[in-house]
Amino acid sequence: MSQDKNTDKEHKFGGGFFARIRAYFLAGVLVTAPIAITFAVAIWFIELVDNQIVHLIPDHLNPDTYLRETLGLQIGLPGLGLIVLFVAITLIGALTAGLVGRYIVHAWEVVLNRMPVISGVYSASKQILETLLKNQSEAFRQAVLVEYPRRGAWTIAFVTGNTQGEVKQKLENEQVSIYVPTTPNPTSGFLLFVPKEDLKPLDMPVEDALKLLISLGIVNPSDKKDKMAKIVRKSFKG
Structure with a gap:
């Protein structure tokens, strides 16, 4: 014994x-x-x-x-x-x-805008950067949940603004433009126009939402601060 x-x-x-x-x-x-x-x-x-x-x-x-x-x-x-x-x-x-610099930039833009293909790339990249770098912009400042690609299935998206122009005229009710990124590469995704009431705002910052996407849902912002403490505490239970 x-x-x-x-x-x-x-x-x-x-x-x-x-x-x-x-x-x-x-x-x-x-x-x-x-x-x-x-x-x-x-x-x-x-x-x-x-x-x-x-x-x-x-x-x-x-x-x-x-x-x-x-x-x-x-x-x-x-x-x-x-x-x-x-x-x-x-x-x-x-x-x-300065005045001279703005004139040179304007002349350069006139030349680029007259070139096929290149004009589209230049104008699109300029608009994206201006939107992201402006302090007043609300683009990518709000993470939300939206039912996509079907009812009952939810994914994280980012509000990029309210619909404007012809898109707003063609759609009924108040529509919001959102960006639905793919996982684990958030640089590609889909632009959707959805009713505002169909979105569920999240309290987590955009950075935490991106971490959740890139990690395939493994990194949960709500408990990431306690993960190390749980691992250490688990060692003392053996």
Whole structure:
């Protein structure tokens, strides 16, 4: 009997020990994985911009040339291309804010609008960016639930505004334009015009709704803050 009790204790000790190790490991993954993915994406983006821009900088203006010839260091400054791009875009914005700059932009738009295909791409991309970057815009500021693609099946959508123009004239009642993204890639989706009363507004921010979509419903914004604590507490029950 005593040997059986010792064996049971050993099994409980071993099972509890490995359960804790597994729980601690999963908790560590929840902490380190998002940080690692964030840094990986940031490094990839920086290298992408650097590879496209750094080689365009004249040697006498490139800080890498100074470091190589003066200090004997050939390290390549990471993010140099990103800094140059930021400065260039800021300067372009400052120049176009003036009278001469606005005239040049207007003349350039006249040329683009007369070119087939390209005019459509330019006007569409400009309208989208203007809508997203305006502080007053309500586009993608509200996450809602809508019955789609059939009654009884619900999906997350984003309100992009009220219907206007011919669309509003052709439709009855008050219609709202919504964007229904696909999962797990929210950059593609469908534009729908639906009655406002058919939508159920969500209290969660747009960022949390996007996380829910991209994770295929695995990441629930309501309990994501308690997930790590639950994993750690579970280890002590073994």
